[in-house]
Amino acid sequence: MKNTFEVRTDLAVEEKESFPGNGGEISGVSLREWHRADSRIKMTEVKILDKKGEKAMGKPMGSYITLEADQLSRKDENYHREVSEELARQIGQLLEGEDYRASGFHVLVVGLGNSSVTPDSLGPRVLNNLQVTRHLKVQYGDEFWNGRSMPVISGIVPGVMAQTGMESAEILKGIIHETKPNLIIAIDALAARSVKRLGTTIQLTDTGIHPGSGVGNHRHSLTRESLGVPVMAIGVPTVVGAAAxxxxxxxxxxxxxxxxxxxxxxxxxxxxxxxxxxxxxxxxxxxxxxGPLYVTPPDIDETVKELSYTISEGIHLAFMGEEEE
Incomplete structure (x- = not known):
């Protein structure tokens, strides 16, 4: 039986590890771990297959892919590029069957979080590095897109409720109604249970996102059910509870x-x-x-800066492919 106390974490891999036997067999949940040849990244996929798995894990059905890259905190361009390429590869895997590189495929990237609070600024910083293209379609019309294998990418930083007085979901519903994206990618800072995963782990999931849930701040969910559009979430843990x-x-x-x-x-x-x-x-x-104290690393500013670039490059590679020289 799973421990009944709550060690707050947004990472499915940590939730799985919290079961007896360091992540033993759980009904309705599958686990796969692998290293790609010559890769320095450990990959883990947790799949929640049914309602039993949902109840056991406390998370919705779907795939949770974790990239564990213990050298992400270092300034190593080759390593960060490797992580970006792996992230792009996994985005493609989750979108298997979708013609996501087709001309006109519209991706709305949402940078969740508070840009004024460093551990919570990952989402906004990713948007700062994102190469958006929707304005080209708006400015030059459909003829500009003819013959170009280029998706439509737009982005928004909805801020936090204390700044806007509105839930992110409320803001996004208006944007979705006007721009009609085919896919939403939500970027958010997460909470982890283990210090070793701060800034070194990227979680990718096709289940959407529940803003603030890892630190007990439950907000309106951003999911296909709530927004009417498929929602993919990319997150990196930047805080851990002191009690954990x-x-x-x-x-x-x-x-x-x-x-x-x-x-x-x-x-x-x-x-x-x-x-x-x-x-x-x-x-x-x-x-x-x-109080419910949370801890973040002393070099979090530099870590978030590096990660924001790595994640934005992963999105570029996933939807645009290799950049031309």
Whole structure:
């Protein structure tokens, strides 16, 4: 049975790992892991196949593809290019059967988040690097598009409700009504359970997005059901809960306490607690003093800057192919 305490995470791969046996078999959920030949990127696909899987994972049915690239935080153009190419490849896999590179195929890219808050600025920064093309169609008409294998790409940064007074879903419904895109790609910063995944993991899913859910801020979902258009989501974890960090170090704390004569009893006591009880104890100690605290790396500004370029290039490669020299 899955642990009942809530360690907030937006990553399906972490949700799968939270089950006993480090991600053992779950009814209605399939797991596939692989490395492409000569690739430095670990790929994981979690597929939620039915309602049983939905209930177990707490996420809707669909595919959740994770690219784990532990060198993403470094300034290595070749590595970032490799990640962009893999992201483009996986976007194509999720759109299999769609003529998504056809002339006139309209992609609306949505940069979710708050550009004034660095850990939440990934979406807006991706849009800053995005090469939009819809204005060319509007300016030069359909004749400009004839004979050109170029999709229509538009973008919007809807801001956050505290800035606009409107939900992102409300804003997007108006845009969809006017521009009629064939596909929406929503970019958002995520919350992770593990520090090691901050800024080094990209999740791609065909299930849409639930803004703010990873940090307990439940907003209107952006899904095919709510918007009437297929929604693909790309996210990178930029924050982790302080309680989750402490929970991950409990085993080390228990070992340290058990070594001391004066603290051995305390170590044995904490060690005898279940994971649920340990996590509840941590939250009881932390949250009254600090509130539901979230942590982000000290170099998050540079990390988000690099990732925003990598993701925008992945989108360009997916829909436009190799750029001409």
């Amino acid at each position: 960090i402490v929970h991950d170090t409990v085993s080390a704390m228990i070992a340290a306490l058990s070594k001391g004569m004066e603290t051995k009893g305390m170590g044995d006591f904490v060690g005898s607690m279940s994971s649920d009880e340990q996590y509840d104890l941590i939250r009881e100690l932390l949250e009254p003093e600090f």
